[in-house]
Amino acid sequence: MNRDDLAALVRSVRPSDADRVDDLFTRTRRDELFNEIVRTPYGAQTVGSPRCGRTGGRDCARRASDGRVPGGVS
C-alpha cells in the first residue's frame, strides 16, 4: 500500500459531519460570538502564553481557575 492509498484510507474515516460548520454555528451565532469576544479585554494575558510563564503567576493561575480561559496548556 503506497502513501497515497494510506492517506485516502485515513481520510475516509474523518467524520463526515465535521464539515457541517454552519449547523454548529449559524451566521447569526457566529456574529454574536465575534461580538462577545471583541468586547472582552484585548491583549490580556492567558495561561500558556510565554510572557505569562515568565512573570509567573498567581494572576495567571487565578484566570485559569475561573474557567473563562483555557489554561493548563500542554
Next chain:
Amino acid sequence: VKSAEQRFEELYETHFARVSGYVLARTDWHSAAEAVAQTFEVAWRRLPDVPLEPLPWLLGVARRVLADQRRAQGRRDALFTRLRQTNTTPADETDDELGESIRAAIAQLSPLQQEALLLISWDGLSEREAAAALGCSRGAVALRLHRARRLLRVALSRSSPRDKALGQKSPAAVPVHASTEEHA
C-alpha cells in the same frame, strides 16, 4: 494600519470554518462549540502573538483547548469515540469492515502520532504547518508520520479485507507497538 478588531475579524472570518472543522472532527458537537469559542477568545487575547501564518497556530490552540476539555471531563478516548460516531455510509460490508479496521488502527497509534497523521490527512496541513501546530520540529513530525504509517500498514495488513484482496504481504509478525515506538 489595521486596528486590532479589524485584524481579528479577518482572522475570524478566514479561519473559522477550518478551526471548526478541526474541532468537530475530534469531539462531540456540544464540546466543539465551546472549544471553537475558546480558541478564538485566546486568539483575540493573544492577537499580537498570532503569526503571519495563523492557521497552524490556531489549530495548536484548539488542540490544547480540546486536551483541557478531555482532562476536565476525565475522557481520554474522545477521538476514538468520535471516530465511532462517523456518519459515513459504507457502500457495502467490505467498506464498513475496512473502515472499522482503519479506525482501530488509528486508535492504536500514540496521541502524537495520531495528531501528526490527522493534521495532514484530515486537515490538509503540510508537515511544516503540522510542526507549527504541534509545537515541534518538522523532523519530529516526519518521524511520527513515518512510524504512524508503518504501524497502520502493519495493522491493516492483518485485518483489512481490501489489502488481502489486493494481495498485500503481511509484514513480519511484530507487535503493532514496536519496542522503539514513541508514546510521548
